[in-house]
Amino acid sequence: MNPTTFSLNGRALDLADENPKQPLLRWLRERHLTGTKEGCGDGDCGACTVVLREPDGAGGSHFVAVNSCLLPMGALPGREVLTVEALAEGASLHPVQRAMVDHGGSQCGYCTPGFVMSLFAGYYEGELSDHATEGNLCRCTGYRSIRDATAALRMHPRDTDRFDALRAAPRAPQGAAALEGFHSPAALADALALKAAHPEAAFIAGGTDLGVNLSRGQAVAPAFIALDRVVELHAIDVDETRVRIGAGVPLTRIERELAGLFPALDELLPWFAARQVRNRATLGGNLGSASPIGDLAPVLLALDATLELAGPSGRRSVALADFFLDYRKTARAPEEIIVAVTLPRRDDIAQAGYKVAKRQTDDISIVAAAFALARDAQGVVTHARLAFGGVAATPKRALEVEAALLGKPLDAAAVETARTALTQAFTPLSDHRASAAYRRALCGNLFAKFAREKLGVEGAA
Structure with a gap:
């Protein structure tokens, strides 16, 4: 061939x-x-x-x-x-x-x-x-x-x-290829070199986002550099302290190979679009698109993810909490590629991921939420991450509510206080999917659901 x-x-x-x-x-x-x-x-x-x-x-x-x-x-x-x-x-x-x-x-x-x-x-x-x-x-x-x-x-x-x-039958990985203006390198160094040679080219991974634009006949970019064949972006490395996931790994592989390691991810991935989309969609593409309703970002924020970026000046790490700057704007420079996402492994946290949409699968979120919380032997909160998508211009953590939970016992009263605070923590928009008031109510109610179902807090709404 x-x-x-x-x-x-x-x-x-x-x-x-x-x-x-x-x-x-x-x-x-x-x-x-x-x-x-x-x-x-x-x-x-x-x-x-x-x-x-x-x-x-x-x-x-x-x-x-x-x-x-x-x-x-x-x-x-x-x-x-x-x-x-x-x-x-x-x-x-x-x-x-x-x-x-x-x-x-x-x-x-x-x-x-x-x-x-x-x-x-x-x-x-x-x-x-x-x-x-x-x-x-x-x-x-x-x-x-x-x-x-x-x-x-x-x-x-x-x-x-x-x-x-x-x-x-044996099937070797796809090697490097190119059609006019569409480059498919097999090595990360080649992808970066292509970007330097063609600065106007857009990176494309699984194509489940940009593919919609192309399907509609939109130009998007004069050229493309496809990342779906770059071998380094497809590695998954698991050890006792952390999991490193290549940015090009399709979501179905994450769903299958990391099952049981991160319950919040397990709970959300089946509702991320549909099987055909997850077979092509990638971790790096979902984060790089910087959509405020990207389903994975709240889970990864709650799990304290760190991104590894590579560019002409070398590699650097960015905490996901510092990655999203504004609507569709991130800390990634145009010439940089997201290489991997690293998640620390912790046995002491309860975690969950939720997605609310008009239909169960294959739909865009009204609100996506993820929570990770740890308590000591006395029930005092020692770690809290409350992350949301669909409620602001970027995926966000409720930092003030997190701070208010730390150092206090998590009882029904504390959950109700947090629930109320979460309804005022963001200023979402109203659109054809849901009103701003409904989205604010979801923020609080999903946390109360988490407290009741995952932490056993009696009396939580």
Whole structure:
């Protein structure tokens, strides 16, 4: 496979003359592979789901469901893509397709190929649950029949097939590649050198944020430097005192490989967008975008995260508490890359993460909150972190409320005092998702919920 070639349904195709900013979804449909549907173009509905065969880090490969509307063609050299057209063999449907037919999982049929591709990935990766299709919206069939099809696939044994053989085949990490104006380095030093040579270029990681802009035909930047192949950004290092997570690690890997280490992260990640988004979204991208409603920032603030930045002048560390400066502004210089996030490990804190949104998955937060609190043997608070997103121009900690909790017993009266103070700690905006008053009430009520459920404080509201 040459540096500008990718594999589509087992066929090698050259992208040398293609527009690297065009979404894969539009490219497929222009070539009459119209099983992949366009629903929203924002990564919210799942109608455009395709599957990538990616390296699994152990010499083999795995299938990863992604939204093709958010995947620019510039990210594809060296990759392998499967669309719904690849599943059936002649007149013989794939078992996933057959299950959808047998259980009436299709009515208008528009969303069905996306459901099929999400279930296809789950079928081979051992995840046949609601989480496999949480990023797929159905507007007419209803979910009961689709869930019945999922349950049938889960319960019945299956034979090894050609996709099992493909999945077991060796798959080397994607090497460096480039299409015109879209650079995909494999080393951090090369990424920094490219930025020095092309200062107008924008960094792009998983593309689940900037991919929305590209899907809408917005220019964004004259060139891009993709970070999703930089090997150093994909490391996870765990020891007894801390966890260091590479900024390019997809959120599904964090969800899987760090399960049980940070309960607040465990509780929030399943509600972070949907599986297709988490398969591409990265830790560094979520923080670098500096969105005031970024779901991860409150959890990482509560856990005292530190960021490692690299630039032409070397590396430096910045506490996440000092990283967000103003709306969409951070302490990262334009030429710097977020390399990793480090979280200290503590056994003495109770922690929790909460997300309130209009629907459970695949939605933007109204308010996201995370709490980490420690008490001594007498019940006196010795450590307090109360962090929120969606209530200010940046993710913020309630510093005054934290200070008021320290050195005092946490009883029902103290919780009520903190709850009241939290309703006045921020000045959120009213928008189409929620009023400012509702957001302020959530800040206090979520802390009371934490005190009751995680700390056992009786009488907490």
